[in-house]
Amino acid sequence: MSYVEQLVTSFIASAAFGVIFNAPKESLVKCGLSGMFGWMVYFTLTDYGFGPVLGTLAASFLIAFISQIFAKQYKMPMIIFSVAGVIPLVPGGLAYDTMRNFVENDYNTGIALAVKASMISGAIAVGLIFSEVLNYLLRKSGSQPTKQ
């Protein structure tokens, strides 16, 4: 049940972000899909106890990978698909907890949470870059059709 819930809400949330970023109408479903797959990877990994950093890394890698496939297929810039998908991974909850602890004068907990939040932001970045590098290598080795 909870997996179905997550599937539906992550799809809607990512597609809604497509609307906020004014992505072309025909790409909204694909925005939703890339966000949904990414979130499912994150959710499954954290559910099995792999920790949020690894989960975020794997999820953003997959989002960038899917976005590159979409980008090639529909001849649109890759960010159209990846941006909406990455949003759910942004550690908004942790940033909030950080702020809350700072306000409550619990600076030690606050700093620990802030470091965790920056680790996760870093994981998003590294995942995106890994995927791009992989795509570059694949293209270079010629195992994929040449880029348009």
Place this chain on the structure above:
Amino acid sequence: MKNREETYEIMDVCLLAGKIMLRSGAETYRVEDTMQRIASALGIEQSHSYVTPTAILFSAEDRKPETTRLARISERTTDLKKVVLVNDVSRRISNGIIDLDEARRQLREIETSQLMFSFWLQVLAAALASGCFVIMFQGGWYDFLPAFIAGGAGYYSVILFHRLIPVKFFAEFLGSVIIGVVSYLFIIFHLGVELDKIIIGAVMPLVPGLLLTNAVRDLMAGHLVSGISKGAEAFLTAFAIGSGIAVVLSFL
């Protein structure tokens, strides 16, 4: 070799394409790449560009003395549709389907057109996303509606305040204060259960996701100045949201 007039006209088109892309939130390397492609397709073989989030420098090198032009970018929004459209125009120019005049006409049309989804649809999308985030962050369905309303109100007020006050930081700060207050009101009237979940869900539409992604991609592509400045902009937004929420929390 082109004569001076022609060079100017080609540079006009390149700069126009670059300006639209940069204003709409494209990555720096895409802006540079697009301008260079258009220039070389239209006959300027050697061109250089230097793009930062606030300005474009573009220089054509085909005849002496070189011509260099500057375009100032003062306002940036996120409008991915325009990025796609300019990308298409540049592709058509490279493939020789359209010429200089047709390209200029199409780019002008893109520049002046209003392609955004309607304002209320955007607010609705922000509200819907906020509600969904509550569920994604392991909240209960009883908090869906409070987050829906708080998120919609927050996004609405950020856009509204930004129209009144041109300082983005202040608009975001006030928006997140409103999110905090609305969420707290829901708790007081027992319409919501978990304050944390409602606030986290509701601030997500304000999170600088595009800036963060672009900052990283720019840094990795070697555009250090752009990457750092986009990172700074993202940090400012995050700081505005955080301090807005902190103000509300400190009164609890």
